[in-house]
Structures are given as structure tokens and as C-alpha cells.
Amino acid sequence: MEGINWTHWIMTVSAAMSAISTGVLAFITWRYVRLTREMLSNSQKADIQIYTRLRGDFPCICVKNIGMGIARNLRFSSSYKLPNGRSLMEMYFFKNGLGCLLPQQVKECLLGELNTLGKQLNICVTYTDSEDKRCSKPLCINLDDHRYDPFLEDSENVR
Numbered sequence: 001m002e003g004i005n006w007t008h009w010i011m012t013v014s015a016a017m018s019a020i021s022t023g024v025l026a027f028i029t030w031r032y033v034r035l036t037r038e039m040l041s042n043s044q045k046a047d048i049q050i051y052t053r054l055r056g057d058f059p060c061i062c063v064k065n066i067g068m069g070i071a072r073n074l075r076f077s078s079s080y081k082l083p084n085g086r087s088l089m090e091m092y093f094f095k096n097g098l099g100c101l102l103p104q105q106v107k108e109c110l111l112g113e114l115n116t117l118g119k120q121l122n123i124c125v126t127y128t129d130s131e132d133k134r135c136s137k138p139l140c141i142n143l144d145d146h147r148y149d150p151f152l153e154d155s156e157n158v159r
Contacts, residue, residue, distance in 0.1 A: 046071035046129045048101065050139050052111075059143065060108045061121070063093075065101040069130035074098040078123040082111065088121070101127075111143075 047067030052059050065071050075097040080088045088094055092109045101107065121141040129135055 041131065044069040044130045046101070046103070046127065046135070048074065048125050048127055048135075048137060050123060050125065050141055052141060052143055055108065055110060058110050060110045061088075061141070062106050062108050063098070063101065063125070064106045065103055067129075068103050070103070071101045071127040071129060072099065074101060074125060074127045076123060076125055078121065080121045080123065088123075 045067050046065050046069040048063065048071055049066050050061060050063050052061050054060075063074070076089065076094045078088055078094075082088060082091075088111075093107055094109065098107060121143055122138070123141065124136060124138045126134065126136045
């Protein structure tokens, strides 16, 4: 019976362990790069919200980019009619849309007298985010809820 060639055995096990370790390290690196790209992408996305608030005694509709990226080519669509019979889409920036909305930037539009508005507004906003992805977001806004900006801390809101 022949003896075991320890040198050959150690070299074989060492090579196998190096191959397995390289594979595991390559997988971990791939996963880390993927997560980093995902985090970077999410940190630069635009997110458009629409809400109402009071400007004196008059309600206004606010369009705000609460995301961290620039929203471009904003377009709006809605069948909402104001009490005077005009369509919301014929007024202000709703008519032609907005070229861009920077992070935390707000655009406001006065709607009319407080007690003459309806109960809710259905509106769809379509925009391009910082990665040139086209986003469409349907929103339902309660026109009675116009007390404060929902995207500020409570201490920043004037009620």
C-alpha cells in the first residue's frame, strides 16, 4: 500500500478553495454593484404629488416634486370642471404643462371660492424622470382637505 502524497493533496484542496472563494467573492461583488446602482437610481427619481391648500380664503391646487430628481415635460389630464364651467385643463400650467419641476419645487394654481368646488378631483400627471423614463401617475385629490402641505413636518405647517 502506497502512502498519501500530502503535497499533492494540499495543493488540490488549496486550488479548490481558491476557486470557490473567487466564485463567492464575484457573486458578492455583483450583488453589491447591483444594489448600489438601484440605490443611486432611486435617489435620483422624481415623484410628483398634487394636493390642495388655502391661499388666504381661496383654495389652490399645488403640484410638488417630492422626489430627489428633476421631473421634465409634465402633462396633466382631467375632466374636472370649475364652478364657472371652465375646464381645469384650460387654465394656467395645466393647459400647456410644465417644462420641468425641480426637487421640492411647488407650482400653485388658484381654483376659486372655497364653497363652490366639488368634493374630489381626479387628475393624471405624466412626466419624464431623470433617467428618461416616462411616468404616469393617476391621483385623486380631496378638495375639502386643504389645511396644510402634507409633505412638510407638522411644525412647518401653518394651520
